[in-house]
Amino acid sequence: MAAITLIDQVSSDTALAGARVAEDLRRGRGAGLNRSGRFEREQREAFDDGWETLDDLPPLKTTVQEEKARSIITRNTSPDISFDRSINPYRGCEHGCVYCFARPSHAFMGLSPGLDFETRLFAKPNAAELLERELGRPGYQPRTIAIGTNTDPYQPIERRYRLMREILEVLERTGHPVGIVTKSALVLRDVDILARMAEKGLAKVALSITSLDRDIARTLEPRASAPHRRLAAIKGLSEAGVPVSVMMAPIIPALTDSEIEAILEAAAGNGATEAGYVLLRLPLEVSELFRDWLLRNRPDRYRHVMNILRSMRGGKDYDAEWGQRMKGQGPYAQQIGQRFALTARRLGLNQRRRKLTTELFTAPQTGGVQLSLF
Template identity: 75%
Template sequence: MPRPTLNDSKTYPDLEQQPAPQATVAEPRRRGRGAGLNMSGRFERLATEAFDDGWDGLEDLPAFKTSVQEERARTIITRNASPDLSFDRSVNPYRGCEHGCIYCFARPSHAFMGLSPGLDFETRLFAKPNAAELLERELSRPGYTVRPIAIGTNTDPYQPIERRYKIMREVLEVLDRCNHPVAIVTKSALVARDADILSRMAERNLAKVALSITTLDRKLCRAMEPRASTPSKRLEAVKALSDAGIPTSVMIAPVIPALTDSELESILEAAHEHGAAEAGFILLRLPLEVSELFRDWLVRERPDKYRHVMSLIRSMRDGKDYDAKWGERMRGKGPYADQIARRFQLAAKRLGLNTRRRKLDSEQFISPQKGGVQLDLFGS
């Protein structure tokens, strides 16, 4: 396949057409949200769509408001066997995410709840108040093998509702008592609230934190990640955690070609200046409904960039919006993908990032049953 160019409509002729399979929700109803669509979930037998029939009925529809439903989960540790991931287990205190990042690859998971990956994902949230209790129970099971638990790999554990529910803090308290290693990824400066627990764990080489920073452009961030912390607040959190002795890194996730990839070096420089010791990146992923949501967002927010962004994405995904192949879904392939990877490597090397990858300690674990939750039958 020839490498597409900005003016090459023959390679991807559909790029000339703006995507309009769904009616965009009126701006007053979605103000402060990332998605412009609220399509029905892919498992639903019937699809519904609001439209203006000329009688001004849409003007009477209320704005989308955040609602939280408490979910009594039955299990809390999720396992995976992906060769692309550095962890094999994770914990998700919440379903859905109020941050509203338009590119979030977790959006399709809301379809399993009978809800839309669009506006429902960022407004109809689920909290798991029994997460810490379940975690303690699962860690105490006979034969449990210790490896670092990743948190924030699906929806953000420090999204705004965490201020009220404090589920993430309760989870950390369990991990701290058990000497269990944890790796956190977040887009929220709220993570600095738990620096007291994380610093204690870091002293035992049991914790590390990654702040995800996509852009340093405050205006673009507001449009793309409407309810996440501003880039400057995230960098302040990097410094606060680093100053507290907590190993901190920055994830440029995702890198969006022709929109944010020009900032790659400047983000790494800012991360280094604020105390980050490691860094990583992930290329934009558009699985399932995320593709339609992202393309609709591009047409609304960056119409002049639409053809260029999508052309480059497809040049790295075998002509598709997304390719889920192991080894390629995080990085893409082709000349442009190689260029992004090489730029990252050179900048990280120049700044002294990633000179030593920290491996968390899994040898200090104390099962909850041996640590006071349940008395040992024979004592010690």
């Protein structure tokens, strides 16, 4: 059985190498593959036919398509996350984090979860208008809205579209609580709104830091803010009175788990008061994309990383079972959890978790909402 497994793995590694997009076409991107989405009737891959036609192709550029969304608040009933509603002003993410568990969603758009996910983006310019309308619906009950749980709201195209700024303006005006997760220092642009909301118990922010190693960060999440800039964002938000937490999301065994203590110490030193983590998740196409990244960037760690990961996932690349998908199981997963908890306790993190208030919410009377007769 072991011999068969080894042969299958070698065959899989060879297939990955053969399907890669040329490096000069994808420079500055996270994924190395761009296979067709799994719902497509045809599977297409670029390859060199000997006529050197690939040399004539231009590098991949980011394109943005505006999408007129019909709703903006997404609901969920997941038992292992702390929120029941979220907002995603964008589809796809230019940060290019190769491990992003949101990548498979691009297949529903007829696109690849690979390079398409980070180069062919969708923006929802009517997000703030829809939000105001939905908050004003009769019977709406406020609870914290999470933003940044799927794709990053402060990815580079936010500089142009400013959708997050507009969304925050609606939330501030209505007194609605919001929790933000991002890998971008661009969040500091909105520190004025966030500080005013935080003073009323309406806002908190989490900065996600995977590694302090700039070489790892540059290839693993190529267009996200550099680690030192994320730490600076933690400091800037904290000094403005905004509650800040640090998320190690994800922790990658045998690659970034050695940095648990260093990341928590750096974040606490810059003003973070809470901390959390998520173990690397490799659902659907993400598994192939991450394994290809390992082969390109850390080939010496490939087998070690994947073997440990599978030991925490019941022998598979991923286990979607509730209660286990975020933290894993087994001795190695327990060790990660214990190290994280002990370090957080030593640094005084998570001593008191900031709970946001819903008592200040006032339903809007604009945005297409029918006004009261009296």
